[in-house]
Amino acid sequence: MNIVLLGAPGAGKGTQAQKLVEEFGVAHISTGDLLRAAVKAGTKLGVKAKEYMDAGQLVPDKLVVDLVKERLAADDAKKGFILDGFPRNTAQAVTLDSALADMDLSLDAALLVDVKAEVIVERLSSRRTCRDCGYTAPAGVDVCPSCGGEMYQRDDDKPETIQNRLNVYESQTAPLVEYYKGKGLLKVVDGDRPVDDVYADVKELLAL
Ligand code: AP5
Numbered sequence: 001m002n003i004v005l006l007g008a009p010g011a012g013k014g015t016q017a018q019k020l021v022e023e024f025g026v027a028h029i030s031t032g033d034l035l036r037a038a039v040k041a042g043t044k045l046g047v048k049a050k051e052y053m054d055a056g057q058l059v060p061d062k063l064v065v066d067l068v069k070e071r072l073a074a075d076d077a078k079k080g081f082i083l084d085g086f087p088r089n090t091a092q093a094v095t096l097d098s099a100l101a102d103m104d105l106s107l108d109a110a111l112l113v114d115v116k117a118e119v120i121v122e123r124l125s126s127r128r129t130c131r132d133c134g135y136t137a138p139a140g141v142d143v144c145p146s147c148g149g150e151m152y153q154r155d156d157d158k159p160e161t162i163q164n165r166l167n168v169y170e171s172q173t174a175p176l177v178e179y180y181k182g183k184g185l186l187k188v189v190d191g192d193r194p195v196d197d198v199y200a201d202v203k204e205l206l207a208l
Contacts, residue, residue, distance in 0.1 A: 001026050001080035002105060003206065004087070004096075004185075006176055007113035009165040010124040012191045012198060014136050016113060017084045018146075019199050024208065026080035029071045031064050031088070033134040036154075038067075040131075054155050056164030058088055058172060065092065069099050089172045093179055109206055110180035113191040113198070117166055124157045124165075 001024060005013040014030060021028045035053060038046030045063055052059045068086050071077060087093040100106055115123075126139040132149030142151055156165060180186040187205040191198050202208075 001082070001206065001208070002100075002108050003081075004083045004107060004110040004180070005085075005113065006110055006173070006180070007191065008115060008117070008120050008169045008173075009162070010120040010127065011113040011115040012123075012195070013084045013113055014134070015195055016111075016191075016199060016202055017082045018135065019195075020082055020202070020208075024080070026082055027071070027074070027077040028082050028084060029068060029077070029086070030084040030134065031068060031086040032084070034067045034071065035059060035064070036134065054161070056156055056161040056168060058168060061089070061091055061095070064088075065095050065099075068096070072099065072103065072105075087176060090175060090179060093176055107185055109187050110176070110183075110185045111202065111205065112177055112186065112188045114188055115191040119192050120166065121159075121162055124162050125159060127154070127157050128152060129154050129157075 001020070005017060007013050014032075017028045017030065020026060035046070035049045039050045039053070040046070049059045049063060064086065068083070072081065083096070087096050127136055128139055128141055128151040129136050130144035130147060130149040131152055133144060133147045135144050135146040137145065137151065143149075144151055155161070177186060189198055189201045189205060
C-alpha cells in the first residue's frame with residue numbers, strides 16, 4: 001500500500017492514517033509531524049519552519065522534500081507508506097513522482113478526504129494533539145490514548161491561523177486533485193461522517 005492522503009487541514013487525514021497504520025503496519029509519513037518534531041528539537045530546519053507554520057503558510061519546498069525522501073528510504077516504509085500532508089503543491093507532486101521512480105516505487109492511490117470548510121473550522125478549533133506522538137483527538141481528552149503524553153492545542157489551530165491554512169489549501173493544494181485524477185489515481189471519500197464509517201469506505205476504496 002503506497003498512498004497519498006489529500007484533503008484540507010482538519011479533514012481527518014491524520015485520523016484515517018492512524019487507523020491504517022494500526023491495522024496494516026505501514027509507515028505514516030506526515031510532513032506536519034516531521035516538521036513539528038524539528039521545531040520541538042530546535043534544529044536549524046525547525047527554527048526556519050516555525051515561522052511559516054505559525055502563520056499557516058507552506059514551509060519552502062526545499063526544506064520539506066529532503067525530509068520526505070529520507071523517510072521513504074527508511075526500513076519501515078518497505079511494507080508500504082501513507083503520505084499525509086505531502087505533496088502540498090504541484091512542484092512537490094512532481095518531485096515525489098521522480099523520487100519514487102528512482103526507488104522503483106509507484107503510488108497505488110491518492111485518496112481525498114472530502115469535508116466542507118464550515119466543518120473544518122469547528123474541528124480544528126477543538127482539536128488537541130499529543131506533544132509526544134502527534135495523536136489527535138477532540139478537546140476534552142487531556143492524556144494521549146496512544147502513548148500517555150500531554151495533549152495540547154497546536155499554535156496553528158488558533159482561529160486566526162485556520163483561515164490562512166484554508167486559503168493556502170484552496171490556492172496551492174486543491175489543484176492536486178486534478179493532478180491525480182489525470183493520472184487515474186484519485187479516490188474520494190466523504191469525510192463528514194463518523195470516523196469508523198469513513199474508515200470502512202477508505203478500506204473499500206483502497207481494496208484492503
Ligand atoms: P499538517 O500537520 O500537515 O496539517 P494539515 O494538513 O493542516 O492537517 P491537519 O493535521 O491539521 O489535519 P488532518 O486532516 O490530519 O486532520 P485530523 O485527522 O488531525 O501541516 C501543518 C503545517 O506544516 C502546514 O500549515 C505547513 O506550514 C507545514 N507543512 C506540512 N506539510 C508541508 C508540506 N508538504 N509542504 C510545506 N509545508 C508543510 O483531524 C482534525 C480533528 O478532527 C481532530 O480533532 C480529529 O479527532 C477530528 N476528526 C477527524 N476525523 C473526524 C470525523 N470523521 N468526524 C469528526 N471528527 C473528526
